[in-house]
């Protein structure tokens with residue numbers, strides 16, 4: 001896979017709920033596997049983590065089309081593209097007079113100019129509580145003041161790099177289907193809709209309030225089937241929920257582990273298994289035969305659960321010790337002339353009530369991935385050890 005350029009620019013200039021930074025290794029592997037020969041489409045743009053990761057790697061030379069239903073968000077991209085000088089000027093002014101009163105004054109009013117509106121969104125995003133941009137049902141920004149000691153309000157080099165990249169990109173405001181009518185064979189489409197809640201008891205209707213309900217999920221799945229028919233390469237991230245995934249027969253479904261905010265409180269983080277739904281199989285990037293850590297094929301296009309090579313999976317996901325224990329037990333059985341076989345995924349999923357299983361005198365840890373694979377509820381004592389999680393922890397601990 002292509003490495004990012006040395007200055008790491010452009011990068012997202014907005015922090016967005018549901019942003020995909022933690023999932024980038026898996027997403028980049030999906031892009032690499034797509035071998036797209038066409039344009040890039042991202043109609044649920046948000047902070048655009050994947051768009052910027054591709055831009056940094058020079059992978060958008062055939063053009064891109066970006067869209068989002070949120071007009072304030074799209075004003076930020078449009079403003080940066082159309083008049084980055086004016087956006088920088090506005091941000092410098094916000095920087096000079098930044099305090100709580102100024103924050104609330106800016107929150108109150110919408111500027112007349114595009115550059116002013118773009119700078120407003122960026123300023124509020126950089127200085128609001130938890131660095132988020134959140135709106136109430138009337139589309140009004142409603143995040144309180146953030147109390148950061150030294151927020152970076154105007155990241156001029158990045159804004160200029162983003163403006164240069166966006167100059168070659170189509171930008172539009174609207175529902176996801178509008179911008180996708182232009183997709184042709186060989187184009188790459190990345191879809192990242194708002195997720196339904198992940199608790200097993202929550203229903204689609206519970207999150208319809210958030211603006212993307214069951215009907216939207218169904219319309220999106222129909223749109224994906226259409227894109228697949230057209231010959232586009234489709235990548236969709238979504239929650240790992242049966243009611244979501246059953247909408248994608250004919251697609252590959254991978255499990256990807258992410259460490260992400262579950263709500264606006266920074267202390268309430270959750271490890272969420274996300275699904276990567278693709279119209280093509282993912283291929284290893286480095287010829288080693290293993291997918292990016294955190295990725296595991298769970299269903300093929302015919303809806304069959306996939307046999308994953310257990311030992312290889314354990315090795316790739318930080319469980320070499322468990323693989324060694326299984327290997328030792330098998331050797332003992334062989335030496336004793338026994339033909340005992342075990343469903344090791346079931347062993348590693350523990351009991352239905354979350355009790356670890358013992359085999360040949362050894363107790364095995366309970367793995368979250370194994371529980372999901374076996375269709376069991378994920379219990380609080382389930383373990384996840386993988387590079388995605390370890391990298392996320394390292395990032396979080398970095399000064």
Ligand SMILES: C[S@@+](CC[C@H](N)C(=O)[O-])C[C@H]1O[C@@H](n2cnc3c(N)ncnc32)[C@H](O)[C@@H]1O
Pocket residue numbers: 016017018019020021043044045046047048049050067068069070073174175176177192193194195211212216
């Ligand atoms: C999960 S976020 C995308 C995050 C993004 N991938 C990132 O890296 O920051 C989902 C986005 O979809 C947008 N959205 C919600 N409903 C939509 C719709 N019907 N059509 C297009 N965009 C929509 C929201 O405004 C939000 O920005």
